[in-house]
Amino acid sequence: MLSPYKVLDLSNERGQLAGQILGDLGADVVLVEPPGGSSSRRYGPYAGQVPDLEGSLFFWALNRNKRSITLNLETAEGVDLLKRLAAEADFLFESFDPGYLDSLGIGYQALRDVNPQLIVASVSPFGQTGPKANWPASDLTALASSVALMLTGDDDRPPVRLAVPQSFFHASGDAAAGALIAHFARLQDGEGQHVDASAQASSMMATQSFVLSPAWGDIPLSRTSGGVKLGPILLRFVHEAADGYVSVTFLFGTALGPFTQRLMDQMFEEGFVDEATRSKNWLNYVDLLLSGQEPIPELLRCVDAIGAWCKAHTKQELFQLSLQKQLLIVPVATTEEVVHSPQLEAREFWQDVTHHGPERTVKYAGPFAKFSESPISFRLPPPHIGEHNDEVYGALGLDETMRQGLFAEGVI
């Protein structure tokens, strides 16, 4: 879909997902790594569990459908070469600390002078400008600034993140979206622009608009294990089944209440709740709780009953019931269960990608969507460091002698 377009990806671990999204969509993406390799290659886990710059699974997960060149941007020749590459590119992604590329003379304005059509998309913790733009930051601190962290975890322990860092992925997704939106502006008048994605602003999406609660005058939300507390109302979804964990979406209101009604009917049939419990007004239950007509301990008793019912069944029994009776119950899947999911298998989701040198086949999570006319293909494995120096610099008109000279000088 994007096959006519060239992308330069200067990103590190913070932004490499964005370039991969364009690569999946067919663009020709060249990852520009410092000599010695991208810092993202130093993030685990590693293939064979042995740290190795060519074996970082974190790197592999973000860099398929890309070619790799090395380039030392902290040299005059490196800057010159980057400008020559940028002159022919349609998109450039970067995720350095704000101001770093400017300090090298290749910030947005300088790149615009070289190529006014170029779209530059930046990923950073807080955005390119502003009082926190230059704050030292990491995934965890950016997530902390977004409120998403505050809403997750057990109420007797600190807020907690996911084991796979997420905040820069949110920003990278938005950088890719922003770059394509900017492309439609460029189609009108041929001009590029600078897209500024922020891990803070992007991760705020993961609060379900509860960041607006104070401004709207509604009760605050707080964290609880496997669910959330809305003011005094505890909503716990995660319960222990006989052989692991399941999630039971136990919510109320005109849209979600009917699911809870069916859940209670099922539990009644199996003797886990009495007639009075299953006949509660689940459509109006939040208002009953907030007005005090329904005491909070009654809600907690229902949550406990759900827990007891789950414990009496296996994950699969509960999931099959959910499919048959339109309940909102799913297993808390492990990566092992995800990889062996019958649903994903039937959809031929997993993709075998052949890596070279050493040759091996690696199973990857598949395309993010299925396109009927122009399907996504995983045509390139994640590259070795500088694997494509010869072809990329060759195409730029550097012959072998010149390339060897640049190598000797530490530029590539």
Add this chain to the structure above:
Amino acid sequence: MTEAPLKGIHVLDFMWVMAGPAATQYLSQYGATLVRVESASRIDTARTLQPFKDGQSGPERSGLYANLNYGKLNLALNVTNPAARPVLDRLVRWADVITESFSPKGMASMGMDYEACKKLNPGVIMLSSCLNGHYGPEAQLAGFGTMGAQLAGFGELAGWPDRAPAGPFGAYTDYIAPKFTVVALLAALEYRRRTGKGQYIDLSQAEASQQFLGPALLDYTVNGVVDSRAGNTSQEFAPHGVYPCRGEDDWVAIVCETEDQFAALATATGNAAWATDPRFATHDGRLANRDTLDALLGEWTATRTRDEAESLLIAAGVPAHRVSGASDLATDPQLMHRGHFGKVSNAELGEVTVETSRMRLSRTPQVPLASTPTLGEHSQEVLSGMLGFSEDEIVELVAAGAIE
């Protein structure tokens, strides 16, 4: 002057709840024309979800709904009423893009699946977004992002190793899938621009979200290792955690990724000896002794407010940030600088706060904030102005119950 980037792109939007409307909101923010079809007999679930204006529930009072739908045109159409057919036909012909997030078969039952729409509009792009994709043994699972998050594998990875899974918060896949929906639609529009071909896009929210779990999935497919929740620890760095501060439920996140940052942390917290302490002097030592280090660092933070801890550490060059709650954001100087929050209004709500676009585009910013629509607010405008129905025809549509 350059027009808004997506001006002239017509989107017929049957999406509802979160993952769908959050995606089409991006298109609306940058100039596409969105017609949201909504039925009074089956209102959008988002209208039943918090936060509510002044804490009072009601279909026109949801902040979630407003945040995801401001700027869109709202057509109240009972799609199951046969009399609605001519309206649907003209909408399909009008559209460049049709989006829907019903469970599979929803569109087919309305006679509106891709094949049917393609007959009316051969170049149309249609995107279906549902929990599990449009085919497969579990495709019919009715579902919300709370479930997608668990099916996709996020829950197992959120929380403490000695306890049950704690998260992720809410309908997590609904917060990821929209970004992929947007890029999928824009790429398909670009492809159609060059080739004239429309297409059908089947986006499983669970599959799209797995792009955010790549390293953990590879750890299993390559190493056979089943990753699990690990608190706030990192495989790469220590300290890496959330530490208690003075005050109720007040916390600060602190991370050291480099030797310089750790040396600065040691100095800033009055523990210069840490830099030479054999337990902490090396990167590997800090990883091996992370629990001890966390406890010592926690003692330091516990005697300070989160503001004190944050400002001391930032001044020293150490990554740190208070764990913000929603009530902190109105005064977050960075969000104020970025103009992240804006105001929209409508007759039912008066003026309310919403979030603006999450990105900033230097040359073509988000279009000016428009009102957040009430149900059916734009029915007349869409039917008459955009689709060319006469006044008499509209009266008939209303009488037949097609227009609500």
